[in-house]
Amino acid sequence: DGGITQSPKYLFRKEGQNVTLSCEQNLNHDAMYWYRQDPGQGLRLIYYSQIVNDFQKGDIAEGYSVSREKKESFPLTVTSAQKNPTAFYLCASTPRVWGANVLTFGAGSRLTVL
């Protein structure tokens, strides 16, 4: 079955450490997205990518970095510069950014800073 796989599901980090969240899709979608979800809030866009080797900042990119070396993969690194990284992170994709904007989501990764 086609879908988006996020790993790990749970991750604990000490302050000052970088961590990388994995996102892999086999939907042949061009566009991929990373969202952050905090309790009682809607989703906020961190980064998105329309095509391999290209990505754009979203609304809350500070303290995060991404890469898009393969169409299927869009890993997110939460750096030590992110002041409040404890959150639920969701990866999503669409066939393309323009014209088809129904998102398919992964199951999420919960990051906790100790």
Place this chain on the structure above:
Amino acid sequence: SQQGEEDPQALSIQEGENATMNCSYKTSINNLQWYRQNSGRGLVHLILIRSNEREKHSGRLRVTLDTSKKSSSLLITASRAADTASYFCATAFPAQGAQKLVFGQGTRLTINP
């Protein structure tokens, strides 16, 4: 802010009753979408209604859109315990891609057996 606002924030009903959730927004939209999120999971797309549509059905779901009032409602009929989840509206804007989808804060629905 263009953010959609959802009402109520939480809703608890008995199994078999209907559940209604509302979403309001501030600027003209291209379409409005509803998503469902089970606790600790990703969001799942339920239904999309375009700005030129007034009502749409999918199984036990009924979505209405009133562009004059800039509001939408999601009705779940004959609720089941399995409908317990958070429901989010997301608004898409004219000439904007998926990266500009704006999500509301969600309605947490609890169906009591």
